[in-house]
Amino acid sequence: MADPKESRIFTSAKLNSLELKNRIIRAGCFEGLCQNESPSERLLEHHRAVAAGGVAMTTVAYCGVSRNGLAFGHEMWMRDEIKPMLGRITDAIHNEGAKASIQLGHCGFFASPRVINQRPIGPSSKLCTFRMSFSKEMTEDDMNQIREDFGKAAVSAKEAGFDAVELHSGHGYLLSQFLSPWTNTRKDSYGGSLENRLKFPKSVVKHVREKVGPDFPILIKMNLRDGFHGGLEVEDAVEVAKAYEKAGADALILSCGFTAKTPLYMMRGKVPLKGFINSQDTLLLKAGVMLFGKFMVQEYPFEELFLLDLARKVRAGVDIPLVLIGGICSLDNMETAMDEGFNFIQIGRATVRDPEFVNKLQSGVITETDCDHCNRCIGEMADTGVKCVCLEEGRALQG
Numbered sequence: 464m465a466d467p468k469e470s471r472i473f474t475s476a477k478l479n480s481l482e483l484k485n486r487i488i489r490a491g492c493f494e495g496l497c498q499n500e501s502p503s504e505r506l507l508e509h510h511r512a513v514a515a516g517g518v519a520m521t522t523v524a525y526c527g528v529s530r531n532g533l534a535f536g537h538e539m540w541m542r543d544e545i546k547p548m549l550g551r552i553t554d555a556i557h558n559e560g561a562k563a564s565i566q567l568g569h570c571g572f573f574a575s576p577r578v579i580n581q582r583p584i585g586p587s588s589k590l591c592t593f594r595m596s597f598s599k600e601m602t603e604d605d606m607n608q609i610r611e612d613f614g615k616a617a618v619s620a621k622e623a624g625f626d627a628v629e630l631h632s633g634h635g636y637l638l639s640q641f642l643s644p645w646t647n648t649r650k651d652s653y654g655g656s657l658e659n660r661l662k663f664p665k666s667v668v669k670h671v672r673e674k675v676g677p678d679f680p681i682l683i684k685m686n687l688r689d690g691f692h693g694g695l696e697v698e699d700a701v702e703v704a705k706a707y708e709k710a711g712a713d714a715l716i717l718s719c720g721f722t723a724k725t726p727l728y729m730m731r732g733k734v735p736l737k738g739f740i741n742s743q744d745t746l747l748l749k750a751g752v753m754l755f756g757k758f759m760v761q762e763y764p765f766e767e768l769f770l771l772d773l774a775r776k777v778r779a780g781v782d783i784p785l786v787l788i789g790g791i792c793s794l795d796n797m798e799t800a801m802d803e804g805f806n807f808i809q810i811g812r813a814t815v816r817d818p819e820f821v822n823k824l825q826s827g828v829i830t831e832t833d834c835d836h837c838n839r840c841i842g843e844m845a846d847t848g849v850k851c852v853c854l855e856e857g858r859a860l861q862g
């Protein structure tokens with residue numbers, strides 16, 4: 464069993480110009496705490512607690528680069544009006560001795576028409592069965608606009624005191640929709656070959672790099688696999704990683720899954736059907752998920768380090784720092800990540816279960832999480848704010 468005093472996981476490392484006190488980053492986990500599409504005091508308190516819990520950096524989850532990139536209510540989108548509050552959040556994180564990152568993205572074809580009051584846009588026209596909406600194929604003007612929005616949002620994040628930005632190019636969000644043959648069926652120079660499908664996402668990364676300057680850390684969350692026949696596969700993901708390295712990324716977070724098709728592939732574990740029903744926009748959709756949810760949301764068994772095998776293929780193909788994510792439950796799992804050549808790790812559910820998880824590991828009070836991957840935190844995050852639902856119902860924490 465690994466000894467926390469000897470473990471490389473608690474040694475510092477650099478991400479571009481940024482010094483991180485250890486190798487552990489809190490993964491973007493949508494908090495559901497942005498009522499009125501703006502960050503709240505509860506969001507500040509959430510990240511203050513995570514930062515105090517020992518991670519080197521915490522990631523404030525999904526922030527739309529524009530309003531038409533929102534998938535749910537309670538999501539924020541970047542604009543001047545929210546910068547003062549974001550500044551208070553980064554101050555609170557820094558005061559606890561951690562660094563702050565923010566996940567910037569656009570959800571493309573699965574935007575909620577009810578939230579954005581318009582037809583969603585995507586690489587191609589596509590039916591989203593979760594929304595029963597049909598997206599509009601993006602024009603060059605749309606692409607120019609969204610690229611600008613990414614650049615502006617990254618600059619705003621930097622001005623609000625964030626130490627890094629994380630661009631969402633995984634989980635079937637807009638940039639991942641361009642990469643995936645399932646959502647990108649364009650016949651022009653943005654569709655077809657992988658080189659063509661990479662054209663828009665790569666241009667976004669280059670643009671963000673130009674806007675934030677050479678020293679500011681850019682992480683990119685990308686898919687190793689979309690998780691279904693006809694989606695992006697790992698051989699292409701190795702090429703995407705190489706392209707992002709060239710375009711100016713500082714680190715890649717290697718995830719998987721497609722929110723609008725295989726939402727639990729990126730997480731594994733039980734299906735929180737009740738929560739999914741509650742999170743639907745309309746009564747009709749609630750009824751649809753109630754009746755057909757079992758067929759719409761596939762269950763994938765949980766395994767520790769469930770992305771390690773696929774992530775090794777990217778590790779072999781690029782030099783850029785890599786972040787392993789997915790089912791990292793214990794100090795032993797973290798040691799394995801370091802032994803396998805990953806530079807950082809990201810952790811989601813273990814820190815939702817217990818924000819003090821990292822401190823407890825480091826002090827030797829515990830050696831692993833007691834989260835059982837029931838995923839009810841996901842099912843209920845959009846309604847009342849993310850939390851460990853089991854804990855709320857009285858299942859005690861260890862340590």
Ligand SMILES: Cc1cc2nc3c(=O)[nH]c(=O)nc-3n(C[C@H](O)[C@H](O)[C@H](O)COP(=O)(O)O)c2cc1C
Binds near residue numbers: 849
């Ligand atoms: C409650 C919850 C919300 C999540 N929201 C996001 C999100 O907004 N953006 C994202 O990229 N991933 C999101 N994820 C996925 C996590 O970042 C991570 O990829 C996944 O949980 C696997 O890591 P874990 O096994 O350490 O939990 C979320 C996960 C959870 C549990």
